[in-house]
Amino acid sequence: MPDAALPIAGHRFLIVGGASLVGSATAGELLDHGAAEVVLFDNLAFGSEEAIAHLRGHPRLRLVRGDVMRLPDLLRAAEGCHGALLLAAYMTLSMDRDPWGGLDVNIRGVQNALEAARANRLRKVVFASSNAVYGYGPGVSGELVESTPFHSHGAPPAAILYGASKIIGEQLCRDYHRRHGLDYVVLRYSTVYGERQHYRAANALYIIETYDRIRRGERPQIYGDGSETKHFVYVGDLARANRMAFESAATDVAVNTSGPAPITTRELVRLVTELAGGGPEPEFVGDEPGKVRLTSGGAFRIAHEEAGRVLGWKPQVDMREGLRRLIAWLESNEGKRP
Template identity: 70%
Template sequence: MAHKDTAAVPVKGSKLMVIGGASLVGSATVDEMLARGAEQVVIFDNLSFGGQPNIAHLLDNPRVKIVQGDILKLHQLLAATEGLDGIVHLAAYMTLNFDRDPWGGIDVNIRGLQNVLEACRANRVKKVIFASSNAVYGYGPGVKGDLVEDTPFHAAGAPPAAILYGASKIIGEQLCRDAHRKHGQDYIVLRYSTVYGERQHYRAANALYIVETHDAIKRGQRPKVIGDGSETKHFVYVGDLARANCMALEAPTTDVAVNTSGPAPVTTLELVTLVAELSGRPDLTPELVEPDPTKVRLTSGGAFEIVHTAAKAAIGWEPKVDMREGLRRLLAWRDAEAMRNAAE
């Protein structure tokens, strides 16, 4: 882990950009930056995933600039990054999108990041926070126990889309290391576990357990659990990740990759049961079903925990919101959105 005075970028008073800023994590990060006193926050997003509602509340904010752009077009990034102090780079294809369009995912996740790093070098952006993933540890029977930053990648038995996604994040981390070694580009890699929270979408494979369970319960149906319910998932609340992004910018640390996970893992049966309870229908007990071979599933070989102690040492971060409280906030937001849409 490297430290140097120039690696710290205070959020207060700085000009920052969030690439993929209209996303779940992106919009929460922009809100956090504004709350911490950023002078200006640029939202750079191609808006291809319908993120406009996530940033609608920011349209009239004088400290926010929205740039509809494409990270595959270097000239757009060069123009957008002029005069910036720091960047949080979130834009990426996730597993479900990789399944539909693997070549597009490789372009966005690898060439897109390389363009971001080149724009940062050209415009002397002080620090980049790169959103990686616990997918760098892989999937399948080898994924078990404590997952720490030097845990190797496991690929046996996992679907190609999941492996392509994880591999793209490994390459992205190494591109950041390469930029640091060759050009002195300060960066921190944050390896997110599965994100959930307000403004939740349907694009994250593991988060589907939450939103699809909630949807089924609202229809009065028993929620489904794939397999025997013992599979482990490790989620992190979106507000905690927004803090992590800002704390990584402000830390004097550079050239390091750390896990950012929630307080504790949960099994799929525990998760679905908790959603039913918080939805006011504990009577709708989960139904165990066989996996659908036509759908991408992210499976693990046994109980595991994504350890986040290195993040505390590197950037002073640890999660604050546990699964019950985070789910309560998410479900309240979804219910409020459903009522608002019904009233329109």
């Protein structure tokens, strides 16, 4: 495998979809490791300036307003950069509301970003994929490794469209590597949570909704019997994975970046309740008609050992500590919403 390492110190990085939970955390990580400049590219349709408020005024950070559907915007933003992190995407809830827009951004938007990287001779791209590439439904069980196939039976169309769009994004990266020699690493994120959490990811939303209900004195809700498996990864661990993907000699690879261990819905609700200072017992409810929920067929584990072998990465923050940090942020001045 050729050495595709891109050191952070002294180099310039573009984060496409940078005004986001992962984008802001990664920007901080890159700046802390000596990046010469970090350019956050975002149209602020889903991201927000609040997400990067803690970085405002940093002399090596620049926010560029632009749209991934406009190639000239990306071409200009990528000028002089050495690496790019591709985050911009519609997630499942947004895909459910606007599938055409989601497919445009998740496919053509990725293609535009890769073309801007090629045209500006960037040395390396890191693409944010998802464990959604394994699909949903009864076929998703056991150990999910990088070669596990895509399962779609019984899952909501928006979830399948999202997962399929990430598979296409990964293959576009492979195609640019094959045709143009563009080095890349694909990271298949589990559901991300942590400080500056938003209300857009279907599974991470469950954490926030549970916390909000407890704060209002309402019973948290558990769908079904609470035995469904969820996989989360703390945003700080993921920011470190993004950095290490640039620094690694690896190229033309895709690896899982999951948290230390899966958690059931019932365990998650009880943990949030405990860390929020206690609250009423949860109520078990049926599905709400028309609401997109991401379900699995049973117990499964998203293996991250390959990321350890390829990148030297493994998650460090367990669910209890990550939720403690998230709740502390929610209760801080910065986290309080009007």
